[in-house]
Amino acid sequence: MRILLDNFSKSFGATKVIENMTLEVGHGEMLALLGPSGCGKSTTLFAICGIHRPTGGRILFGDRDVTDLPSQARNIGVVFQSYALYPHMTVAENIGFPLKVKGMATADIRKEVDRISGLVHIGNLLGRRPAELSGGQQQRVALARALVRKPDVLLLDEPLANLDAKLRLEMRSEIRRIQRETGITAILVTHDQVEAMSMCDRIAIMKEGEIVQIATPAEMYSDPRTAFVAGFLGNPPITFLRGVMANGVFSIPDSEIRVPLPASVAAAEGAKLMLGVRPEHFTPTGDIAVPGKVMFAETQGRENLYDVRLNGGPLLRSIQPVRHDVNIDDAVTWAIDSRNVLVFDDDGRRL
């Protein structure tokens, strides 16, 4: 089902958290609300599930205006960060609770619980209590409970934050598989860009209560609208060089570094600029050679990560296939791939 936030605003007392936000999530789409803590993404989620009442605007599920409906009447499934399983009930009772509230017959509840627990692969755990489950299993139970009454929309609030790294990887693809199989519209709230990029069809990046950019993960990575977006996506993160436009090229004062800008970039002579260089675009094979000294080297098994301080001060990050010939304090001359640099003005807007 299509979800539409129309001019949605929310404030707590005098604190305006979100102002006039408009967001549309397509039918069967999985959208990530991505942003640092305090950006209003959880507030948005809680407004969609009806726990927070919006101070302005409308919320629509399909053509149905749910703005003034209480949570109970919205038909949503929510997976909380802490899973919020009911500790005194067994797994089967937990999953069946939404149906029991609806007044469904016990036999039908059983059938539905069996169906959904098969989907999330917990059929053998139905008699246990939440305290007897591992984190990943609790997560699956929470998912099953959210999905059992066939909600219009599935809301996931940092669902992977409490899992260890290996389980997180597994549940990432599991949640995506279950979302695809059920064809449900889903909204994922997260501050982890890897989760957002790997699980979702589209990402909405939020900052200080506003959506900065909505795009597919690939678009957003290669074509960020602001320096904030560029800095948020990508691991290891992008590095920025500060400089000015001089003689038609980007140059850093008091240094030899000159980088020609892509033809599409229009910047006035003397304008202050920021040049974003992703680690994979600063390697031995680029076209603008810059000398520097290795300050930090880290091996990640398949790749090595280097921090290089350029002559003149600024730092660039480089990621390369594993090599053993470069150590800390070595002088290197690596090159920036000038076709792939991202140019921002002084306020962080992409040029």
Added chain:
Amino acid sequence: MAEKSQPSANYSTWPVILALTIVSAPLVLMYVYLFIDTITDTAVGSLIPESFTLRHWRFLWETPAGKPNIWLVTLNTLIFATSVTTVIVLVSSMAGYVLSRLNVPGRGFFLAGVMVLHAFPSVTLIIAIFIVLQMIGLYNSLIGVILVKAAIDLPLGIWLMKGFYDTVPWEIEMAGVVDGASRFRVWRSLVLPQVRPGIMAVGLFSFLTAWSEFILPQVLAPGSKVQVLSVYLSALIADDNNFDFGTFKAVGVFYIIPVLIVYALFHKYLMNIYGGGSKG
């Protein structure tokens, strides 16, 4: 919670046990003699009992003239204690939830006021309460003294229950609400089970204090039809004409037996009282 801690291997425990035994011996001895005195006769000034007798326990099957029947008194005490417990558990389990979770106007003021009430010694109120009960016709009735005792003990119960509710995660309630349950149902079938240790603790605590309450029944319900055990006991010792220390002790033992039983069965719940909260 109730697990026995393993003795530490770092030092031997017998000196500690010995010291504790010496310190608690007088108490234990007093209780032992209390019981022995009820079933024996002892010459004045002697410590060694002379002969076995059930004379002091006569009150169980004979009602002395001018005294109420012991079983009626026991029944009264039981009604009194269970009613007080029921009222306190019912009210504080709901009031504690409201004060913990809902946005009631004047919530802070109310909580502070409840606390002040708790700090108020009930004796100072007793004359006022006496007059009020007499005016509304509840003087010398069990209902009146039940209401008064419950009201005086409620603040503590409310505060304790609020503390237990505070430890229940909000997410459980949010999950219940989005699962379609009404606020009442969320409280009843999702939140209440999480605070069961609190309810047990508050209930036991209320029962035990109500069972041993003396001053309120003594002043507000002294009549022989509504007498409770503590009042009966004090009437025994106040009766100078038939002074009988053996019977007084026997009634005392009879009076504490239910407390001991309750405590033996449920003490682990009572230990929770300031623990606050449950682990799933």
